[in-house]
Amino acid sequence: MIYIHIPFCKQKCSYCNFHFSTSLQSKDEVLSAIKKEIFLRKDELQNKTLQSLYFGGGTPSVLSGDEINSIVDEVLKYYSFEKDIEITLEANPDDLDKSFLKDLSKSPVNRLSIGTQSFFDEDLKLMNRAHNASEAEGSIKRSQDFGFENLSIDLIYGSPTSNLEIWKENLNKTIALEVPHISSYALTVEPKTALNDWILKGKVANPKEEEQNKEFYYLSDFLKDNGFDHYEVSNFAKPGFYSRHNSAYWKYKEYLGIGPSAHSYNGSDIRSWNVANNQNYIKKLNANLLAKETEVLSSEDQFNEMIMIGLRTFWGVDLESLKDKFSDETFQRLQSEIKQKLADGILVIENNHLKIPEKHWFMADGIASDLFLV
Ligand code: SF4
Structure with missing residues (x-):
């Protein structure tokens, strides 16, 4: 896209x-x-x-x-x-x-x-x-x-x-x-x-x-x-x-962002963003150069993003793909972090997807950030 x-x-x-x-x-x-x-x-x-x-x-x-x-x-x-x-x-x-x-x-x-x-x-x-x-x-x-x-x-x-x-x-x-x-x-x-x-x-x-x-x-x-x-x-x-x-x-698909300040993502570990300044953007492109900066996402960054974005949706976060993508240690840490929240009903697991019940969605970003790797 x-x-x-x-x-x-x-x-x-x-x-x-x-x-x-x-x-x-x-x-x-x-x-x-x-x-x-x-x-x-x-x-x-x-x-x-x-x-x-x-x-x-x-x-x-x-x-x-x-x-x-x-x-x-x-x-x-x-x-x-x-x-x-x-x-x-x-x-x-x-x-x-x-x-x-x-x-x-x-x-x-x-x-x-x-x-x-x-x-x-x-x-x-x-x-x-x-x-x-x-x-x-x-x-x-x-x-x-x-x-x-x-x-x-x-x-x-x-x-x-x-x-x-x-x-x-x-x-x-x-x-x-x-x-x-x-x-x-x-x-x-x-x-x-x-x-x-x-x-x-x-x-x-x-x-x-x-x-x-x-x-x-x-x-x-x-x-x-x-x-x-x-x-x-x-x-x-x-x-x-x-x-x-x-x-x-x-769903973490790759996308290409064109134009000043647009962001792009390769669906895995590379994110880039264009300069947020029209004149600088024009100058670069006129010289046949891209006006973007690129960042390689660490494993922690990727994990945090999957949690942050997924927990804001009714699909939730697919635990199977988290397990495949990240180390055993990361996955076990997540399991222990979510224990209390599952007991309190702030998180639920349905069809192996971790979700926030809708009644707690107003606080979704805060709940997700509690699970971040730092
Ligand atoms: S200033 Fe422009 S971009 Fe910002 S909210 Fe208004 S219309 Fe949208």
């Missing part, structure tokens, strides 16, 4: 610390560099038939239909696509107007991941999103009118502008819109963000963990009652609508 990072956004959301630029001046140069990188790295993926291609960002919907097609064509020069390949484009509601959707419906993109975040203006203002509540709803309906059924929306819970009642309304609207996939995250306060600054200055209240906990479990129960599978801590899908791309990440 291939991930393409489009490092541009119209404006900076108050909580975001991803890599992007709000100036589109270097867009053409970045796109040329992305195509060059696809060429230079054409032999890195073992599997030449792709199951998924994912445009993430940033905001890939700042591109035109032609620009998106030209990147897909570049990938197609070196890879073939599975017949039912999933091609996802992350899109912001304010970009999904009729003319863009018309172009997109003629492209191979067959899945949209829409950055809705909330159907309430108060929340959207605090988040400094580029769209309002009516665009949030309209963009979903328009996408469906143009034939995009495989839709995911992002929703953020636990904002200081929200509460359980507002959150319930957000979820009611989501169900009424018949969206088959939802990614939902707690509002987190990252360093060097406007949100962090406002909180430090006392202009905005800190999100309350207790409130977030309540909203998370309401979300999980409500969506399951409405036919969704809760297949990863932050992800819910109707059967048949799981994200193929993200599911492959969670």
Whole structure:
């Protein structure tokens, strides 16, 4: 699978610390560099038939239909696509107007991941999103009118502008819109963000963990009652609508990340990441050089990642593959570490897979880190 990072956004959301630029001046140069990188790295993926291609960002919907097609064509020069390949484009509601959707419906993109975040203006203002509540709803309906059924929306819970009642309304609207996939995250306060600054200055209240906990479990129960599978801590899908791309990440498959700040993984012990700076990225690629750094993962790193990622999913961690991959000593250590947690019901083993029961998923990262090798 291939991930393409489009490092541009119209404006900076108050909580975001991803890599992007709000100036589109270097867009053409970045796109040329992305195509060059696809060429230079054409032999890195073992599997030449792709199951998924994912445009993430940033905001890939700042591109035109032609620009998106030209990147897909570049990938197609070196890879073939599975017949039912999933091609996802992350899109912001304010970009999904009729003319863009018309172009997109003629492209191979067959899945949209829409950055809705909330159907309430108060929340959207605090988040400094580029769209309002009516665009949030309209963009979903328009996408469906143009034939995009495989839709995911992002929703953020636990904002200081929200509460359980507002959150319930957000979820009611989501169900009424018949969206088959939802990614939902707690509002987190990252360093060097406007949100962090406002909180430090006392202009905005800190999100309350207790409130977030309540909203998370309401979300999980409500969506399951409405036919969704809760297949990863932050992800819910109707059967048949799981994200193929993200599911492959969670199953430790190899992937190639193209574009500034994109990460790649060889499915075993090599991880790399591109420079998170558009100008440096362009310069390197113009000189026919890759803009990446590479790290060889130690056995401990690989073990910790398998635990961290696997315990966030409803598949859990396959104990058989852990046993095959790591030393007897590591496996025995894990067995003794999990004993008490199994007795306390914080972990369970089903079909030889180690899992966190869903009622403890809000704490999944903490539970996983207790099992890490240091
Ligand atoms: S649109 Fe996405 S990537 Fe861009 S600033 Fe907002 S949250 Fe960050």
